[in-house]
Amino acid sequence: MAGGRKFMTKSGIEIAKFLDKRESFASAQEIFLGLRAEGRNFGLATIYRALQSLTSTGEVDVLRRSDGEALYRKCGEDHHHHLICKGCGKTIEIEGVSVEEWAHTIAERHGFREIQHSAEIFGICPDCFTQAEPKRR
Amino acid sequence: MAGGRKFMTKSGIEIAKFLDKRESFASAQEIFLGLRAEGRNFGLATIYRALQSLTSTGEVDVLRRSDGEALYRKCGEDHHHHLICKGCGKTIEIEGVSVEEWAHTIAERHGFREIQHSAEIFGICPDCFTQAEPKRR
DNA sequence: AGCCATAGTGAGAATGATTATCAAAGTCAT
DNA sequence: ATGACTTTGATAATCATTCTCACTATGGCT
Ligand SMILES: [Mn+2]
Ligand SMILES: [Mn+2]
Ligand SMILES: [Zn+2]
Ligand SMILES: [Zn+2]
Numbered sequence: 001m002a003g004g005r006k007f008m009t010k011s012g013i014e015i016a017k018f019l020d021k022r023e024s025f026a027s028a029q030e031i032f033l034g035l036r037a038e039g040r041n042f043g044l045a046t047i048y049r050a051l052q053s054l055t056s057t058g059e060v061d062v063l064r065r066s067d068g069e070a071l072y073r074k075c076g077e078d079h080h081h082h083l084i085c086k087g088c089g090k091t092i093e094i095e096g097v098s099v100e101e102w103a104h105t106i107a108e109r110h111g112f113r114e115i116q117h118s119a120e121i122f123g124i125c126p127d128c129f130t131q132a133e134p135k136r137r
Numbered sequence: 138m139a140g141g142r143k144f145m146t147k148s149g150i151e152i153a154k155f156l157d158k159r160e161s162f163a164s165a166q167e168i169f170l171g172l173r174a175e176g177r178n179f180g181l182a183t184i185y186r187a188l189q190s191l192t193s194t195g196e197v198d199v200l201r202r203s204d205g206e207a208l209y210r211k212c213g214e215d216h217h218h219h220l221i222c223k224g225c226g227k228t229i230e231i232e233g234v235s236v237e238e239w240a241h242t243i244a245e246r247h248g249f250r251e252i253q254h255s256a257e258i259f260g261i262c263p264d265c266f267t268q269a270e271p272k273r274r
Numbered sequence: 275a276g277c278c279a280t281a282g283t284g285a286g287a288a289t290g291a292t293t294a295t296c297a298a299a300g301t302c303a304t
Numbered sequence: 305a306t307g308a309c310t311t312t313g314a315t316a317a318t319c320a321t322t323c324t325c326a327c328t329a330t331g332g333c334t
Contacts, residue, residue: 009311010300029291043313048292064201068320069291083243086251094243098235103258106220106231112260114223119256121240123249146282147329166320180284185321205291206320 011042012050016074019060024089025071063120083121087128094121148179149187153211156197161226162208200257220258224265231258 032047051072054060061075083092103117169184188209191197198212220229240254
């Protein structure tokens with residue numbers, strides 16, 4: 001299901017590596033600044049291009065922040081959902097057999113085909129709950 | 138859970154009525170043009186303001202299109218999810234006891250508090266599947 | 275009716291993420 | 305090295321959303 005691995009440019013590989021080191025979702029702008037902070041300057045266009053390529057193959061997951069900005073994360077190969085801390089952004093990959101069944105059952109009941117679904121959980125992680133200050137954004 | 142009904146301006150009521158007549162999600166821009174087509178001109182600022190108020194009370198649901206644009210819909214009072222046709226936009230409100238349980242279980246297992254969740258299903262409705270041409274966008 | 279305080283409106287400017295341009299720089303087989 | 309092709313990135317263009325702020329509508333009061 002993880003689309004045929006696509007060719008990746010030199011920059012694309014760097015950007016994928018950068019995402020690999022992050023545990024949380026990051027926006028294109030954050031990636032841009034994060035790489036720059038490491039001394040490696042890429043153009044924004046290059047970053048957006050790489051991100052487009054990476055998401056099209058499923059190598060990178062994307063979701064939308066409440067303000068509409070797109071967030072990217074390098075994830076596991078297989079289908080999964082996310083548990084995300086609203087405080088620090090910590091992200092845990094989760095499975096959801098019951099969700100898969102639910103989506104399938106509902107869709108079938110209404111005669112829908114070519115089904116997709118989204119399901120994410122947001123909350124405050126234990127660290128952020130005890131600490132006054134969340135670690136990061 | 139449906140927040141204390143908030144005061145609504147005259148324009149806000151009109152905009153809520155407009156959404157009431159629609160079965161699908163609509164963007165702010167579509168609402169703007171739709172109202173204009175009915176001869177009633179509202180400023181975009183007014184529409185965005187009303188939408189903000191309506192979503193804050195939970196009277197109107199909001200979700201993000203894949204391109205990031207926000208979509209709004211007048212929905213039922215109680216908590217629910219959506220089954221949305223990718224062809225015509227037809228939207229069906231669905232319940233998901235199993236999803237509620239899943240979210241709760243996962244969150245508890247990882248010690249997360251203040252839980253929220255999102256879960257939507259997308260597909261092609263029977264009408265759009267048989268017809269060559271989807272009705273609307 | 276006339277006056278005044280306050281809330282609501284909307285044209286237009288500002289913001290900010292994303293995309294489009296396109297010329298310059300890199301790659302690579304011959 | 306030459307030429308064909310790909311990649312890059314500074315910059316401009318888009319476009320949804322928010323911000324400004326002068327103007328209008330409303331409602332209480334005399
Ligand atoms: Mn799933
Ligand atoms: Mn639910
Ligand atoms: Zn946290
Ligand atoms: Zn349909």
